[in-house]
Every structure is written in structure tokens, then in C-alpha cells.
Amino acid sequence: MLTNYAFIGIFALAAITFPLLPLVLSAFLRPNRPTPVKLSTYECGLEAIGDIWVQFKVQYYLYALAFVIFDIETVFLYPWAVAYGQLGLFALFEMVVFLAILTIGLVYAWKKGALEWI
Structure with a gap:
């Protein structure tokens, strides 16, 4: 039992050491x-012209948020579709x-109007 945790500890130590060692x-x-x-x-490669600070429209963030939401939807739908035969009718209702x-x-x-581009 302790050896399982030892492997996890070694893996965590390696996961922390390998990225930090080259940086240090x-x-x-x-x-x-x-x-x-x-x-x-x-x-x-050229000198900047004008103000360095650029503000983006809020709509870009809304589209990114909508993409993330529907991307996560597919993450939930795919395993459900794979295991649908074993889950039964209750899982269909939940989905x-x-x-x-x-x-x-x-x-x-x-x-x-949150999905309007302009």
C-alpha cells in the first residue's frame, strides 16, 4: 500500500523538478x-507604433466563453454516448x-444579442 503512494510521490517530485530545474x-x-x-x-521585429495597450471588444470574450461551454458539452456527451448501452433510460433523461x-x-x-458580432 505504501509503495503505491511512493510511486505517486516520486512522480510528483519528478513533475515538479523537471520543469523547475532548467529554469533555475x-x-x-x-x-x-x-x-x-x-x-x-x-x-x-519593428519598433512599436502607437499605444502598446490594446483593448479587445467584449464580444470576443463572449464567443470564447460560448466555445468553451460547448466544448465542455462535447466532453460530457462523448463518454455518455460510448456507455449509453450500459447506462439505461435514466441516463438518457439526465442527458x-x-x-x-x-x-x-x-x-x-x-x-x-450576446452573439451579435458587431
Whole structure:
């Protein structure tokens, strides 16, 4: 029993050590010679023109959020579809309720105009 936890501990230690070790070593071994040219902001190799801070429209975030929601929906639907034969009628009812809630949310967002691009 303890050996199972030992493997988990070794794996966790390796998962923490492997990414951090190169970062720590590079911080000590690299040359550190900052110059004004190295510290300047650039855009595709050219000097930046105008303000560096750019604000994005909120609609982009709404589309990203809608994508994440429906992407997670497929994550829930796929295992259900694979195991549908073993789950029975109750699982079908649960999935219909799940899809109904998502559909109601989509219709609400559509009616509110949250899915309008411009």
C-alpha cells in the first residue's frame, strides 16, 4: 500500500523538478547584459507604433466563453454516448435535461444579442 503512494510521490517530485530545474539553472548560467535595445518593446521585429495597450471588444470574450461551454458539452456527451448501452433510460433523461439547460442558455444569449458580432 505504501509503495503505491511512493510511486505517486516520486512522480510528483519528478513533475515538479523537471520543469523547475532548467529554469533555475538557466537563471544562474545565462549571461545577464541588459541594454536599452534588448529592453525595448518591439512588434514583429519593428519598433512599436502607437499605444502598446490594446483593448479587445467584449464580444470576443463572449464567443470564447460560448466555445468553451460547448466544448465542455462535447466532453460530457462523448463518454455518455460510448456507455449509453450500459447506462439505461435514466441516463438518457439526465442527458436530455443537460442539453435542455444548455439550449435554454443559448437561446437566452441569442435573444439578449450576446452573439451579435458587431
